Amino acid sequence: MRNCDLFLHESDYPELDASAAVAHLSRAIQFETTSYVDTTRIRYEEFDALHDWLRQTYADVLAAGSCEEIGHSLLITLPGSDAMLRPALLMAHQDVVPVVPGTQERWLHAPFSGDVADGMIWGRGAMDIKQMLVGILEAAHTLLGRGERLKRTLYLAFGEDEETRSTGARAIAQTLKARGVQLEFVLDEGAGDVMDAGDYGAPDALVCPIGIYEKGYADMRLTARSRGGHSSNPFRGTSLGALAKAISQITEHMPPPRLSDAVRQSLVELRPFITEEPMRAWTLDIDAHEAELLDWFSAHESLYHLVRTTAAPTMIRGGSQAGNVMPQDMEAVINFRLCPWDTPESLLAHCKALVGDGVELSYVQKISASTPSRTDRLGYERLKATLERYFDRLRFIPMQNRGATDARNYESICDCVLRFGPFLEEEDISQEGIHGTNERISVRAYLQGIRVLIHLIETTCL
Numbered sequence: 001m002r003n004c005d006l007f008l009h010e011s012d013y014p015e016l017d018a019s020a021a022v023a024h025l026s027r028a029i030q031f032e033t034t035s036y037v038d039t040t041r042i043r044y045e046e047f048d049a050l051h052d053w054l055r056q057t058y059a060d061v062l063a064a065g066s067c068e069e070i071g072h073s074l075l076i077t078l079p080g081s082d083a084m085l086r087p088a089l090l091m092a093h094q095d096v097v098p099v100v101p102g103t104q105e106r107w108l109h110a111p112f113s114g115d116v117a118d119g120m121i122w123g124r125g126a127m128d129i130k131q132m133l134v135g136i137l138e139a140a141h142t143l144l145g146r147g148e149r150l151k152r153t154l155y156l157a158f159g160e161d162e163e164t165r166s167t168g169a170r171a172i173a174q175t176l177k178a179r180g181v182q183l184e185f186v187l188d189e190g191a192g193d194v195m196d197a198g199d200y201g202a203p204d205a206l207v208c209p210i211g212i213y214e215k216g217y218a219d220m221r222l223t224a225r226s227r228g229g230h231s232s233n234p235f236r237g238t239s240l241g242a243l244a245k246a247i248s249q250i251t252e253h254m255p256p257p258r259l260s261d262a263v264r265q266s267l268v269e270l271r272p273f274i275t276e277e278p279m280r281a282w283t284l285d286i287d288a289h290e291a292e293l294l295d296w297f298s299a300h301e302s303l304y305h306l307v308r309t310t311a312a313p314t315m316i317r318g319g320s321q322a323g324n325v326m327p328q329d330m331e332a333v334i335n336f337r338l339c340p341w342d343t344p345e346s347l348l349a350h351c352k353a354l355v356g357d358g359v360e361l362s363y364v365q366k367i368s369a370s371t372p373s374r375t376d377r378l379g380y381e382r383l384k385a386t387l388e389r390y391f392d393r394l395r396f397i398p399m400q401n402r403g404a405t406d407a408r409n410y411e412s413i414c415d416c417v418l419r420f421g422p423f424l425e426e427e428d429i430s431q432e433g434i435h436g437t438n439e440r441i442s443v444r445a446y447l448q449g450i451r452v453l454i455h456l457i458e459t460t461c462l
């Protein structure tokens, strides 16, 4: 079954102007707000033009509050009447990734055309993530248009460089922090893929994760030194041998796995749908079967990264050019994705103890895991309830987010930072389009997502 067909209550909010919403996303895609690490390549005039267009198109939304430009990022404040309520914040980013050079010919509609054809809105940003940017504004416009006034202050925060440096979201979060703002919840892009729950022992269930944190990222460099020379006398081995041994020591003796709170909560929520043994019996008493559950998760490709920090050896440099010549100094890199309970520092100490003195270890770069959000908060509960209203066949479970987003910038002023794009496009379409070719979103998935956003604002801010 297609994701779109799982959606219930498609007739909610008849006041939503569907054709205007589609035309607005089409127009927003036409601004070439491409992100580059080399900021001299960024066409800031396109961002300025997008801002002018937003101010005109959503004049009614902005008239209900204020709009600040922070660099080329936007912070829209829609003040609520009850100052005792902590504000909510909905996010999206304005920038898009470049069209991969040489792939232009493969786009059925030009990447910045915003064409509406075959039930689809086409172009770079249609799925990542201008549909959320425009969808949030359409949701606010729809609610304000029917005369609603907010009780809870609502911020709309649109960063400028999520795909590269994340400076925009950081600046917005710092601005709010400096004003002493503490947020009730944040909603950003992320997660939202529909998966079958067979590996959980629930083959008839479909799960859809809500991202509540991001794993850490670290590239560790391993350096081994040796003199080289003729390979007929390899007394004490070679640098290549030392690296190989160190890599296998590390990858085979990683820090122990854990059942995180998010995984435990997922198992509790899936329990009524788990029909297969041994998972059914184990999930009836998770604490008593923690060891078995960890083994089970560790043995399944779709689950193992949820319970452990992973290690992927990715690079090696400095090998000898000839079979009878020993290599001299060599380097390898292992890429780690860290769970919140393993810090870069604790991982480095763990690895050093494993490899001993012969191989030097250091980080090329390292980012800690983000702080897992609380799921006993209004934001999580209302988002889940909203999603369950529209997708009653899906089981929504808290999970780590697959990629990094702007959202972690808000963790210092919010303990409920949710990563969930409510536009549940079909997997084949999103896999091809996001950061790839022929990015597009179906009109149906787009309008469904807007309805979710309206409902979420309605149940949290009115």
Ligand SMILES: [Zn+2]
Pocket: 093, 128, 129, 162, 189
């Ligand atoms: Zn994105």
